[in-house]
Amino acid sequence: MSVLRTIAIITAVAGVLSFNMSAGFTAQTASGADTAKPLSSAEIYRIYGNNSWMWKDGAGYFAVSKRQFKAWSGRGSNASVGSGIWFITDPGKLCFRATWHERGGTVPATTCFSHRGSNGVIYQRREPGGDWYVFKNAPVRKGNEITKFRRGDYVSRRVDQMMPNMASN
Secondary structure (H helix, E strand, C coil), X not given: CCHHHHHHHHHHHHHHHHCCCCCCCCHXXXXXXXXXXXXXXXXXXXXXXXXXXXXXXXXXXXXXXXXXXXXXXXXXXXXXXXXXXXXXXXXXXXXXXXXXXXXXXXXXXXXXXXXXXECCEEEEEEECCCCCEEEECCCCCCCCHHHHEEECCCCHHHHHHHHHHCCCC
């Protein structure tokens, strides 16, 4: 296992997070994001604070206490865990800085997402330069990324179980 493999895992996790474009995604959606206003820090805090973001094969938890961030991704030889902090920057940006551990090494990474809203619709994109997509429709629709958030910590127990198998260097 190598640091390059870890970077590939992180890139894959970030791709999962940022790629939620459905078949209905159109240029109209992107133009809606272009005219929408960045979310306030308070709005972003309400979305992420003390919530777990459930991914296809993993999850990330955004603890309010000390703004701790924990995550896990993958299984078996593809497993990785991350721990660090999350923070909000204006206008409308959430970031998490974590050290990702796998069997064979560690690598630090910072991942950021921008958020904009208009008429109850929230758009999100991975920074820098990802494509805007609908994070939350008004009203919320099945499959919206926001429906993958759960109140509480659904991550720490799994991270604690996985960490002994990861490199600590």
